[in-house]
Amino acid sequence: MPKGTIILCYRKVIDANSIKAWEKMVLEDTFLEFKMQAQFYNQEKKYNTFSEILRNDPKAEKLHFLVSAAVTGYLQQLNETIPDVLNNLGKHFLKFENFRFEIINSDIRDITKHQVAINFFSKPLTWHDTIDNYLLVSDKSQTEKDILTSLFQLQPYLSIYSLSYE
Amino acid sequence: MERKSFLKSLMIGAVSTPVLIEACKKSSAETTQTGSSSETVTNTGNSNTSCTVAPSETEGPFPTKAPASYVRNDIRDGRTGHTMTAKITIGNINNNCAGLAGAIVDIWHCDAEGSYSEYGGSGMQSINYQSVHFLRGRQVADANGLVTFTSIFPGWYSGRATHIHVHIYSASGTSLKVTQIAFPEGTGSAVANVNGYAKGMTGYTYNANDNIFSDGTTLEMATVTGSTTAGFVLSIKLNVAA
Numbered sequence: 362m363p364k365g366t367i368i369l370c371y372r373k374v375i376d377a378n379s380i381k382a383w384e385k386m387v388l389e390d391t392f393l394e395f396k397m398q399a400q401f402y403n404q405e406k407k408y409n410t411f412s413e414i415l416r417n418d419p420k421a422e423k424l425h426f427l428v429s430a431a432v433t434g435y436l437q438q439l440n441e442t443i444p445d446v447l448n449n450l451g452k453h454f455l456k457f458e459n460f461r462f463e464i465i466n467s468d469i470r471d472i473t474k475h476q477v478a479i480n481f482f483s484k485p486l487t488w489h490d491t492i493d494n495y496l497l498v499s500d501k502s503q504t505e506k507d508i509l510t511s512l513f514q515l516q517p518y519l520s521i522y523s524l525s526y527e
Numbered sequence: 528m529e530r531k532s533f534l535k536s537l538m539i540g541a542v543s544t545p546v547l548i549e550a551c552k553k554s555s556a557e558t559t560q561t562g563s564s565s566e567t568v569t570n571t572g573n574s575n576t577s578c579t580v581a582p583s584e585t586e587g588p589f590p591t592k593a594p595a596s597y598v599r600n601d602i603r604d605g606r607t608g609h610t611m612t613a614k615i616t617i618g619n620i621n622n623n624c625a626g627l628a629g630a631i632v633d634i635w636h637c638d639a640e641g642s643y644s645e646y647g648g649s650g651m652q653s654i655n656y657q658s659v660h661f662l663r664g665r666q667v668a669d670a671n672g673l674v675t676f677t678s679i680f681p682g683w684y685s686g687r688a689t690h691i692h693v694h695i696y697s698a699s700g701t702s703l704k705v706t707q708i709a710f711p712e713g714t715g716s717a718v719a720n721v722n723g724y725a726k727g728m729t730g731y732t733y734n735a736n737d738n739i740f741s742d743g744t745t746l747e748m749a750t751v752t753g754s755t756t757a758g759f760v761l762s763i764k765l766n767v768a769a
Contacts (some may be wrong), residue, residue: 370651383590390593393700397631400702401694426645429659434593436656459653461646482653522651 364490366501369455369483370522371446374465376476383444392475394431395467398424409466410474429462432479436460443481446519448511449495455483471492482522574627597633599679602664604657608639608679608756609721615708617672617695618766626672627769628700634676635663636691639724641684667698680721682760685730688737689718693768703767709734709744710751710761717751 392512399414402421408414415421443455459482468474485501489510499510615632618624637643644661646654662681666674683689691708710718712733722728734740740747746765753759 386590386592397696397700397702401705417761430597430663430665433596433656434657435590438590438593458655458657460656461651461653480651480653522653 364488365519366485366525366527367488367498368485368523369446370520371443371455371481371483372518372520373445373479373481374476374518375478376465377473383435383438387432387479388472388477390431390435390474391428391462391464391477392467392472395424395429395464395475396469399467399469400425411464411471420441425461425463427475428464432462436479443483446513446516448513450511454513455481457481457483485525488521488524537563552702596660597663597665598667599664600666600675602634602660602662603677603679604644604661606638608682608724609755610763611678611680611753612758613676613678613691613761614763615674615676615693616762616764617668617674618764619672619769620766621768624764624766626668626670627767628668628670628672629670630672630674630703630755630767630769631665631696631698631700632674633663633665633694633696634666634678634691636678636681637684638662639679639682641682641726680717682724682726683731686732686738688712688732688740690737690739691761693765695765697769703769704765706765707739707747708749708761708763709737709740709747710749716751720755 367440375379377388379385379388394513395411399411399421402414402418402424408417411421411424415424439457441456441458442453444453445459446453446455457517461480461482463478463480465476465478466474486498487503487508488496488498489508490497492512495512495514497510497512499508503509577676595681613634614721615634617627617630617632619627635643638661644659644663646652646659662678664678666676668674681689681691685760689710693708694702695704695705696702710716712718734744747763749761749763751759751761
């Protein structure tokens, strides 16, 4: 018996330690966009870090949304496939349409302090079973008798975002 | 005889196991998550006991530098409404108001129902990546200081007259001005013709009562021509100190 319908969330953190080309482009472009957009919340130029700006003006919470503009072009390049998360066959198996971008912290003087996260939300999956540390899931949209499944391991930064019993 | 074959089978076991361990070690290295400097992170979790697979797929197309999704002329993203072309010219006060070539111009406004694209707060609410920035856009001014956007005539929301937000930056990204564009009112105006879309105009705030425009709109008032059938054209010159 399936345990329910789930949506997975994968939180991809990108910062100075990221080495792949795609990640570095996202880091650079979001840093430039942050420097542009943060000016509105730092007009007296008193602050340098995102946490300072946010503490001084809670409306700077909008910066997560405003800086996300630098990221959607890169999201398009992923062809709706969630990066990094592999099934036990070593393949990317999760698709996304929804995301949420976060600025973890930043410093307008120093890109090495710039750290962002992209939360990827999978399309709905049927959760069939749990075997040791692995979940057995399938695309909810399937209607065939022999359901094609994926087996994947629970891992850091991957969580069940929502659960439905309908 | 039995003992020999038993020992042999032990050796076979002993040879094959290290290969497995090697493969596991490699795999966990390739799937390691990058750590962060400001938050405490448990990096690879239980990699000592578990064995994670290495990615083994044909390498995808290499990523290319993508302009901010803001940088586009057509900002509608599927929002319905009367087509409106916005022509905004940026002039430099420090140069006799000659066009400021290279200026970066962001605009944003609400849709026909009065809603903005934006998500707020620090929750984990998700949003579709293809429509997350509807009715927001960025263009770079040409040699004459002109930027053009294809959009829809804005709707309205309680407390504000019809308006378009504008943020003007220098070519290097320094913020120069944050302002709003006001719309002409009265009989025969586009605001009157559009009549607030499905909402109508009951409860509408006119420019004189608008807390941003009530002190005067001379410098922020656009010219709007056209019709609901043919579409509208909005023009305005905004001067900044660059």
